[in-house]
Amino acid sequence: xIGKRVRNRVPIYxxxxxLALLSAFAQIGNSxxxxxxxLPGKGVAGPVTTTPHSFGDEAFVRGVVxxxxxxxxxxxxxxxxxxxxxxxxxxxxIITARIALDGQFRPxxxxxxxxxxxxxxxxxxxxxxxxxxxxxxLFDEEFLKALAKNHRxxxxxxxxxxxxxxxxxxxxxxxxxxxxxxxxxxxxxxxxxTHNITIEDK
Numbered sequence: 001x002i003g004k005r006v007r008n009r010v011p012i013y014x015x016x017x018x019l020a021l022l023s024a025f026a027q028i029g030n031s032x033x034x035x036x037x038x039l040p041g042k043g044v045a046g047p048v049t050t051t052p053h054s055f056g057d058e059a060f061v062r063g064v065v066x067x068x069x070x071x072x073x074x075x076x077x078x079x080x081x082x083x084x085x086x087x088x089x090x091x092x093x094i095i096t097a098r099i100a101l102d103g104q105f106r107p108x109x110x111x112x113x114x115x116x117x118x119x120x121x122x123x124x125x126x127x128x129x130x131x132x133x134x135x136x137x138l139f140d141e142e143f144l145k146a147l148a149k150n151h152r153x154x155x156x157x158x159x160x161x162x163x164x165x166x167x168x169x170x171x172x173x174x175x176x177x178x179x180x181x182x183x184x185x186x187x188x189x190x191x192x193x194t195h196n197i198t199i200e201d202k
Contacts, residue, residue, distance in 0.1 A: 053111075053112055053166070053167055054165075054166040054167070056161075056164065056165075056166070057112075057161075057165055057166055057167045057170050058112050058114065060157065060161045060165070060170065060174075061105055061108055061109050061112060061114055061170065062109070062112075062114050063157070064101070064105050065102065065105055065106075065109055065114065065116055065117060066117050066120070066121045066124075067121070067124070067150070067154070068098045068101060068102045068105075069116075069117050069119060069120045069121075069124070070120035070121060070123075070124030070125075070127070070128070070150075071094060071095075071098045071150070072095055072098055072099075073120055073124075073128050074091075074094075074124070074127065074128055074131065074143070074146065074147075075091040075092070075094040075095045075098070076091070076095065077091075077128060077131055077132065077143075078090070078091030078139075078143050079091045079092060081131075081132075081134070081135060081139050082139060082140055082143070083136060083140075084140055084195070086191050086194060087140045087143065087144070087191060087195075090144075090147075090187060090188065090191050091143075093184075093187065094147070094184065097180065097184060101177055101180075104173050104177070105173065108167070108169050108170060108173070127146055130142070131143055131146070137195070140195060140197070141192075141195070141197045144188055144191060144192045144195070144197055144199065145192075145197070145199055147188045148185060148188050148189065148192070148199045151181055151184055151185040151188060152185065154181050155178060155181050155182055155185065158174045158175075158177060158178035158181060159174075159178055161174040162174040162175040162178055
């Protein structure tokens with residue numbers, strides 16, 4: 001009779017153990033969930049260093065550091081190929097401004113584990129290659145037009161990010177540098193006007 005009672009209790013104990021294990025696994029799973037709008041720390045080894053952030057903020061920061069590489073090469077090209085002092089000076093100002101901008105974004109990019117690009121984006125490479133094949137007044141015209149186009153797009157991007165950024169650091173930098181980019185665009189337009197170059201305002 002006792003053996004029969006023990007055998008009857010075994011399934012009950014087994015069921016209790018299984019339920020306890022399922023509950024423990026459920027708690028572990030719940031503790032690892034996170035907002036899908038943010039990226040959790042994603043260190044491959046050792047302690048996690050990534051700051052949780054939105055996909056949108058990371059895409060914006062990544063785009064800025066990539067464009068910095070393109071701006072620097074394009075502006076250095078202007079100093080080498082342009083025969084106009086004001087265009088060369090503008091190129092020098094752009095280099096100084098982009099280095100300063102890069103310095104502001106570098107700590108944020110590092111906290112997102114966004115690495116600095118080794119070279120400009122494919123699109124910027126194509127633009128730089130096109131400018132390398134030009135010289136004289138034609139180079140100045142195409143360089144100024146490219147600068148104006150890039151600045152207009154960035155002003156738009158920075159304006160959107162200043163309103164929608166979830167990271168307060170990104171929001172503040174976007175607000176401040178949006179004003180700087182507008183001033184730079186005005187400088188580009190002034191140099192273009194001096195050379196009788198028409199830059200479309202779009």
